[in-house]
Amino acid sequence: MSSKLRLSMVFLLLAACGGSGSNPPSRLDDACAIVAQRPAYLKAMERTERKWDVPVPVQMATIYQESRFKSDARTPYRFALGVIPMGRVSSAYGYSQALDGTWDEYLAEEGRWRAKRNNIRDATDFMGWYMTKTEQRNGIPKTDARRQYLAYHEGHTGYARGSYNQKAWLMRVANNVAARAAMYDRQLKSCNKR
Numbered sequence: 001m002s003s004k005l006r007l008s009m010v011f012l013l014l015a016a017c018g019g020s021g022s023n024p025p026s027r028l029d030d031a032c033a034i035v036a037q038r039p040a041y042l043k044a045m046e047r048t049e050r051k052w053d054v055p056v057p058v059q060m061a062t063i064y065q066e067s068r069f070k071s072d073a074r075t076p077y078r079f080a081l082g083v084i085p086m087g088r089v090s091s092a093y094g095y096s097q098a099l100d101g102t103w104d105e106y107l108a109e110e111g112r113w114r115a116k117r118n119n120i121r122d123a124t125d126f127m128g129w130y131m132t133k134t135e136q137r138n139g140i141p142k143t144d145a146r147r148q149y150l151a152y153h154e155g156h157t158g159y160a161r162g163s164y165n166q167k168a169w170l171m172r173v174a175n176n177v178a179a180r181a182a183m184y185d186r187q188l189k190s191c192n193k194r
Contacts, residue, residue: 024069031060031184032191034069041069042193044121052128057188058145059124061181062152065173066097071118073097095123102130102155127152134159146178 025041027033035042045056067073074093091100094117098106106126107113115122134140134151138159142148151159153170164170188194 024067028064028068029183031057031187032193034060035188035191035193038069038120041120044124047121048124048128051125052132052142054128054131054142055181055185056194057181057185058131058142058148059127060184061145061177062127062149063095063123064180065149065177066092067095069095071095071120094118095120096127098123098126098130106130144178145181146174149174149177 025034025037027037041060042056045059048054048059049056063069071094073095092098093100093103096117098117103117103126106129107115110125110129112122112125115125117123117126130152131142131148134148134156135142137156138147138151140147140151140159147159150164150170153174154163158164164174185194
């Protein structure tokens with residue numbers, strides 16, 4: 001086999017693999033465009049809404065904030081002396097940016113050992129599970145995107161201690177999540193998806 005033919009076959013194989021689900025939808029400020037481009041996202045979120053009663057716009061806004069809908073999103077690396085890689089900032093991974101320990105707790109409680117953080121159905125189910133626990137432990141309604149996000153970011157104990165009160169940047173982010181959830185809700189109603 002000639003080297004040109006081999007190179008062409010390798011290129012075609014790589015091109016075929018290149019369309020992974022890690023590529024986010026192209027118009028992240030338009031909920032209707034997101035669900036038109038990725039109908040599986042809406043199906044997964046509606047399933048989570050039925051199971052856990054977490055509204056689709058709250059899920060969408062949280063995923064936007066956590067991963068920008070990138071399935072394999074990870075936190076950045078830390079560097080010592082500016083050049084020596086010291087590992088990632090945290091173990092957060094996937095659409096929902098679930099941490100290893102919290103994800104393992106979810107898997108054990110729900111018996112979903114095959115669930116993957118880079119699968120939209122599994123990621124939204126995790127968020128429904130977590131936000132249900134937030135409502136139970138912290139009394140935050142599942143419709144309250146702002147406070148649900150604060151508890152999602154800080155953890156249940158951190159939220160209960162009020163750790164977010166010393167983080168003005170996080171308060172701004174939580175306000176943005178609430179505004180985005182409201183925007184997504186209006187948009188989904190306008191295209192008859194709610």
